[in-house]
Amino acid sequence: MLKLRSPRLRFFAVEVFCLVDCGHQEPTGFDPVILLAGQDICLSFTMMFGMNPSPSHSADADEPARSPSGPRTFLSEVVVSLIAPAALVFLLVIATWMQQGFVAGIRCGMDLIQPVGLIWLGLLALATHAVRQWRRGTVSGFKPIAWLVGFVLWGIVGNPGFANWASSQVESPLVSEPHPALEQRSLDRPLDAVVVLGGGSSAIAPGFYELGRDGERVISAAQAYHAKATRAIIVTGSSTDGYEPPWKQSTQLLLSLGVPEEVIFRIEGVNTRAEMKSLKQLMDSPPAQWKDRWTEESMESGEPQVGLITSAFHIPRAMRLASNASLDLIPLPCAFRAKNNPRPWLASSLVPGAGSLDDVGKMFKETVAKMAGQ
Incomplete structure (x- = not known):
């Protein structure tokens, strides 16, 4: 149906509409013929321009207000x-x-x-x-x-x-005495072993491993061995997804850093608590290959000196779990996050x-x- 576009035509239609009221009322003083003609005109306008046959409604009033600038707003x-x-x-x-x-x-x-x-x-x-x-x-x-x-x-x-x-x-706080790096300490005797907790490396592909941000664990162990600060290295960690366990990654990386395979010992453990349990079993029943490397003092006392290498943020928890497992370890924090x-x-x-x-x-x-x- 066509809409009434011209304002003048719209005004005229409304005037006629109000004049005759489309037959709803019969204004006094008008001839019935004129009223009938007015009704015909009114109905024609309503049919042509879509106007309601009631003076109280119009097509424009029923249309919701549109915002011409919605997307722009x-x-x-x-x-x-x-x-x-x-x-x-x-x-x-x-x-x-x-x-x-x-x-x-x-x-x-x-x-x-x-x-x-x-x-x-x-x-x-x-x-x-x-x-x-x-x-x-x-x-x-x-x-x-x-x-x-x-x-x-x-x-x-x-x-x-x-x-x-x-x-x-x-x-674990960074201290200057003794030196935080084991290989730079003046030791009365070397440690019988250092334990390298897993988590410092990642398997990029089968047989190809790289050190991560906590890879200083592996580096520190290799440095300590080459400086004759330790006689053996114990690597830990089991895989929870069945792919390349941490002890295997640490072993290969240590070998690439010149550490002989015969001084590397491996234990399992899916988390730190399990690793401490495995370490306790190893120290209670040490293999002959490791025990032969102990210092004379350790052989006499039957208690080896063992250091624990892990990230500085992990040392407090690892030492608590070691104490719970009745292990007496020397903390060797590395990979510090806090910078002084x-x-x-x-x-x-x-x-x-x-x-x-x-x-x-x-x-x-x-x-x-x-x-x-x-």
Whole structure:
């Protein structure tokens, strides 16, 4: 059905419609013939232009109001919400550039567009949008506060400074006396063995292994052997997925570092508790090949001196489990996360990163394990 487009025709139709009222009432002073003619005109207009035969309704009144700029309004909201994150990126990159140089500024920008950085900026954008909604009265004040809290918390847990502090609260403290590196200590006698807990390497392909961030465990053991600080190395760890157990990976890596196979001994264990249980059995019934390498003092006492090499954050829990298994081990922490190097404040240190999140996650795990009595 056609719609009435011209304002003048629409006005004329309404006037006629009101004049004759389409036969609902009979105004006084009009000839019936004129009324009938008016009714015909009114009905013609209603049929041609889709008007309701009632003066209280019109086609325009029934149509919902349309927003001619819906997509444009949404786009403008997105643009405005991104102003705060964009300003933060600009300030951090410029500040880093001024403090550390152009390359560091580019690196800061790249860190900001990594997944962790993008989540951080996204939370700020959502907080900005929620604040605008709150000012318009469309949402409660809880929504912008929630997004702002999320932005702040994500920035904290992913912050390298916070990760460094959390690591310092959990890790075995770094001491200068004796020297933290076993191979650089002045020992009265070498250790009879060092235990290398699994977890410092990964299997890239069958028979091809690489050291990870905690690979210092394997390196420290090899250094200690070559410095004659230990006479044997015990590698640990079983596979939970049936693929390349940690003891096998550590063995191959030690061999590649020049450690003879006859001084490497292997024990199983799917976790630290199981590894300590296996170590207890080994020390209670040591194989002759290992016992022949003990020092004279250990042979006389029947108690070998054994050091425990693992990551610094893992040492406290490993030593607790060793004590529970009635093992007297010498802690040899390595792969420290907490850095004791005072540095000036840098703008780039505000940017959260995946490495910091990983460190905080490990410290949280160790804290929960301690609370659980492990």
